[in-house]
Amino acid sequence: MKQEFQTICPLDCPDACSLLLTVEEGRVTALRGDPGHPFTQGLICTKMRTYTDIIYAPGRILHPMRRVGPKGPGARFERVSWEEALDAAAARMREASARWGAESILPVSYSGTMGVLNRNAGQRFFHRLGASKLLRTLCTAACKAGLDATLGAGLGNDCAGMARSDHILLWGTNPATTNMHILPFIQAAREKGAKVTVIDVYRHRTAKLADAFVPVRPGTDAALALGMMHVLVREGLIDRGYIGRWTLGFEALRKRLEEYPPERAEAVTGVPAAEVERLAREYGRARAPFVRMGIGLSRHANGAMIVRTIACLPALVGAYAKEGGGLFEISTGAFGLDLAAYERPEWSPGGTRTINIVEVGKALTGALGGPPVKVLFVYHCAAAATLPDAGAVRRGLLREDLFTVVHEILHTDTVDYADIVLPAPTFAESPDFFTSYGQYFFGLNEGAIPPRGEAKSNYEVFSLLAERLGFEEPDFREGLWEAAARILDTPRLRRAGITLEALREKRYLQAPLNTANPFAGGFPTPSGRLEFYSERMERMGLDPLPAHVPLAEGPENPAHAGRGMLQLVLPPGHHFLNSTGNGGARSMKGEGEQRLFLHPEDARERGLAEGEPVRVRTARGSIVRPLRVTEDVPRGVAIIPGVRASRHSPDGRGVNELTSQALTDMGEGPCYHTNLAEAAPAGAENGREGGPALTGAAIPATTQAP
Numbered sequence: 183m184k185q186e187f188q189t190i191c192p193l194d195c196p197d198a199c200s201l202l203l204t205v206e207e208g209r210v211t212a213l214r215g216d217p218g219h220p221f222t223q224g225l226i227c228t229k230m231r232t233y234t235d236i237i238y239a240p241g242r243i244l245h246p247m248r249r250v251g252p253k254g255p256g257a258r259f260e261r262v263s264w265e266e267a268l269d270a271a272a273a274r275m276r277e278a279s280a281r282w283g284a285e286s287i288l289p290v291s292y293s294g295t296m297g298v299l300n301r302n303a304g305q306r307f308f309h310r311l312g313a314s315k316l317l318r319t320l321c322t323a324a325c326k327a328g329l330d331a332t333l334g335a336g337l338g339n340d341c342a343g344m345a346r347s348d349h350i351l352l353w354g355t356n357p358a359t360t361n362m363h364i365l366p367f368i369q370a371a372r373e374k375g376a377k378v379t380v381i382d383v384y385r386h387r388t389a390k391l392a393d394a395f396v397p398v399r400p401g402t403d404a405a406l407a408l409g410m411m412h413v414l415v416r417e418g419l420i421d422r423g424y425i426g427r428w429t430l431g432f433e434a435l436r437k438r439l440e441e442y443p444p445e446r447a448e449a450v451t452g453v454p455a456a457e458v459e460r461l462a463r464e465y466g467r468a469r470a471p472f473v474r475m476g477i478g479l480s481r482h483a484n485g486a487m488i489v490r491t492i493a494c495l496p497a498l499v500g501a502y503a504k505e506g507g508g509l510f511e512i513s514t515g516a517f518g519l520d521l522a523a524y525e526r527p528e529w530s531p532g533g534t535r536t537i538n539i540v541e542v543g544k545a546l547t548g549a550l551g552g553p554p555v556k557v558l559f560v561y562h563c564a565a566a567a568t569l570p571d572a573g574a575v576r577r578g579l580l581r582e583d584l585f586t587v588v589h590e591i592l593h594t595d596t597v598d599y600a601d602i603v604l605p606a607p608t609f610a611e612s613p614d615f616f617t618s619y620g621q622y623f624f625g626l627n628e629g630a631i632p633p634r635g636e637a638k639s640n641y642e643v644f645s646l647l648a649e650r651l652g653f654e655e656p657d658f659r660e661g662l663w664e665a666a667a668r669i670l671d672t673p674r675l676r677r678a679g680i681t682l683e684a685l686r687e688k689r690y691l692q693a694p695l696n697t698a699n700p701f702a703g704g705f706p707t708p709s710g711r712l713e714f715y716s717e718r719m720e721r722m723g724l725d726p727l728p729a730h731v732p733l734a735e736g737p738e739n740p741a742h743a744g745r746g747m748l749q750l751v752l753p754p755g756h757h758f759l760n761s762t763g764n765g766g767a768r769s770m771k772g773e774g775e776q777r778l779f780l781h782p783e784d785a786r787e788r789g790l791a792e793g794e795p796v797r798v799r800t801a802r803g804s805i806v807r808p809l810r811v812t813e814d815v816p817r818g819v820a821i822i823p824g825v826r827a828s829r830h831s832p833d834g835r836g837v838n839e840l841t842s843q844a845l846t847d848m849g850e851g852p853c854y855h856t857n858l859a860e861a862a863p864a865g866a867e868n869g870r871e872g873g874p875a876l877t878g879a880a881i882p883a884t885t886q887a888p
């Protein structure tokens with residue numbers, strides 16, 4: 183018998199698609215995009231089209247396991263019962279609490295599933311336990327902080343509106359890879375004559391489809407935006423009415439802009455002054471310009487300031503209020519769930535420490551101070567592959583005195599370090615409800631097939647652990663949908679008719695706000711206006727006005743001038759969702775061998791040839807990858823696309839060996855794209871783990887003002 187089930191894609195992707203799963207004889211045989219969903223529009227990406235490779239992966243974890251023998255690559259496991267596995271985990275947590283205090287227990291979770299219930303299932307358990315709290319900042323924290331400063335929230339004009347724009351800037355985003363469901367809106371605009379410009383650090387898939395590509399040096403976009411704003415003001419291409427009614431601090435901004443003539447923008451960004459002027463004039467003369475800003479852009483030590491600065495641009499021309507115009511980066515501010523009712527932050531004892539997920543490497547190697555981490559509980563996170571400074575994470579995970587539980591679908595790098603492994607279900611097997619960070623729809627997944635093997639969801643695991651630890655709060659005994667109903671039960675959502683019942687009936691519901699322009703009634707800032715000048719930033723000791731802040735680990739730092747260093751950026755791969763595609767046969771084949779991309783001149787100067795192994799080194803570590811010589815990458819920039827785990831890397835070293843635990847200027851996010859690197863022939867080292875000397879001490883980790 184053939185049946186079709188409607189679900190939501192659980193991957194950490196802005197599109198949060200509605201999917202139709204074909205099930206035959208209890209087996210998922212096909213996945214397709216739901217033609218009825220206004221954002222999905224029947225389209226599906228390559229990652230999800232081939233997702234049966236993950237549901238039925240030969241290496242899928244189907245039973246609880248216990249490690250036998252040493253930790254690390256090649257670790258061996260034997261099957262145990264759920265009883266044994268949970269008893270062992272509970273006993274270790276009890277013991278660690280008694281000996282070192284509950285803060286010696288650290289949960290690490292991120293975005294294997296974006297289902298609201300399962301993504302956050304451990305929160306109340308670890309709060310009740312008194313464990314160290316995890317600050318989950320990998321993805322949107324820095325851009326949210328930047329948007330908060332200017333707009334007051336993580337909101338923007340709905341990307342569907344792009345269909346009515348006449349001028350589109352794709353700024354630090356590669357939607358053909360990371361956000362494909364906006365392409366039909368862009369195409370519709372283009373058919374009516376809109377121009378599409380990509381501003382990025384390399385010519386990616388989307389840049390090749392666009393009308394124009396503007397390469398910028400990594401971490402310099404604020405200077406480009408300020409140069410454009412300088413021209414807009416100088417040439418009177420601004421909307422004084424909008425500025426007067428809806429913004430704060432224009433006079434201060436105008437003065438600041440005097441410091442950023444196009445010539446300065448050129449010197450900082452590498453974009454010729456004439457090109458800065460052209461970009462500004464096209465933008466200023468457009469009827470309804472739309473900026474789709476990427477999140478990747480914010481993964482720099484100055485990332486929040488970059489986001490905040492670009493978000494000022496549409497206000498100068500009044501684009502936020504124009505049909506088809508405006509700006510979008512994230513929509514997380516729209517949904518207004520009562521997560522506290524679910525997560526119970528009040529159960530965590532006062533003063534409990536918080537550990538930033540960016541700094542898990544430091545936490546595990548004792549570099550943060552405080553109680554040692556003795557029990558690590560990793561769920562829906564490929565920590566050893568995706569967290570920055572993977573070398574430090576790996577050294578921590580190798581500690582003999584660390585007890586690690588990993589709850590996973592697949593055998594990831596992290597599993598190699600687990601004492602106990604618990605089997606998790608895929609979304610086809612695990613009901614949940616969803617919001618989105620790239621569009622404005624709630625969605626529901628009631629599952630399609632029973633869990634494979636003995637897999638249990640995050641939600642179930644924490645209910646079972648709570649029982650073992652004797653937690654008596656009724657929360658731990660409530661059913662999944664009871665919890666969902668409580669999370670959705672807010673006055674705003676109730677008024678808008680957004681309830682679990684309504685979601686069951688309609689399958690997806692739009693968030694209750696004016697999605698075309700969430701700022702039509704004012705901005706959710708302290709002043710109610712878009713803040714060119716931010717008193718909150720001033721109070722934080724930051725520059726209250728938009729500014730270009732040079733990267734300390736960047737070519738503008740005199741300490742690095744003339745050293746021939748490359749700015750290394752590590753953007754997502756087309757066939758993977760973070761490291762998740764590493765586990766799918768067709769994704770691996772589609773993505774092919776991972777390579778280092780360099781400009782022909784940079785390759786020549788270093789004696790590097792196409793296809794040859796190159797050692798790429800930063801202050802954190804080094805990896806070896808074959809070279810691709812390409813003019814798609816500007817001079818001075820190096821690109822390695824795709825989050826590849828160690829076990830799927832030729833040298834046993836994943837890309838995040840190269841990244842740092844530095845934090846962004848606001849939001850405490852990661853700096854995956856702020857790296858200075860050297861590249862040298864791997865063969866020239868006679869097997870030595872060496873190459874040109876580059877020490878951690880040479881590179882200050884944080885950004886400083888000039």
Ligand SMILES: Nc1nc2c(c(=O)[nH]1)N[C@H]1C(S)=C(S)[C@@H](COP(=O)(O)OP(=O)(O)OC[C@H]3O[C@@H](n4cnc5c(=O)[nH]c(N)nc54)[C@H](O)[C@@H]3O)O[C@H]1N2
Nearest residue numbers: 354355356359360382400401476477478754756758759760
């Ligand atoms: N195929 C695929 N899709 C994905 C993901 C994936 O791994 N693979 N990951 C998902 C996740 S978790 C997220 S958060 C989103 C992120 O998706 P996006 O918001 O699109 O962000 P990124 O793709 O991380 O980065 C976007 C672009 O920023 C560029 N960039 C880096 N530094 C700079 C800079 O200084 N200036 C400019 N102008 N550009 C810069 C990179 O080259 C890259 O092309 O994508 C999601 N979708």
Ligand SMILES: Nc1nc2c(c(=O)[nH]1)N[C@H]1C(S)=C(S)[C@@H](COP(=O)(O)OP(=O)(O)OC[C@H]3O[C@@H](n4cnc5c(=O)[nH]c(N)nc54)[C@H](O)[C@@H]3O)O[C@H]1N2
Nearest residue numbers: 292293294295321562563564568589591606752760761762
């Ligand atoms: N170099 C570099 N590194 C990056 C990025 C980058 O652009 N460059 N992007 C960063 C970003 S934006 C993000 S969001 C992070 C994401 O980092 P992660 O959250 O680690 O994302 P994934 O690599 O997709 O790993 C998720 C894991 O969860 C498992 N999983 C899926 N569903 C479930 C479930 O229901 N339960 C359990 N227990 N497990 C499940 C999957 O099998 C998978 O191994 O990576 C970051 N790392």
Ligand code: SF4
Nearest residue numbers: 191195198199227230
């Ligand atoms: S990964 Fe993104 S584009 Fe692909 S199906 Fe999931 S939500 Fe849609």
Ligand SMILES: [Mo]
Nearest residue numbers: 194320321322
């Ligand atoms: Mo992300």
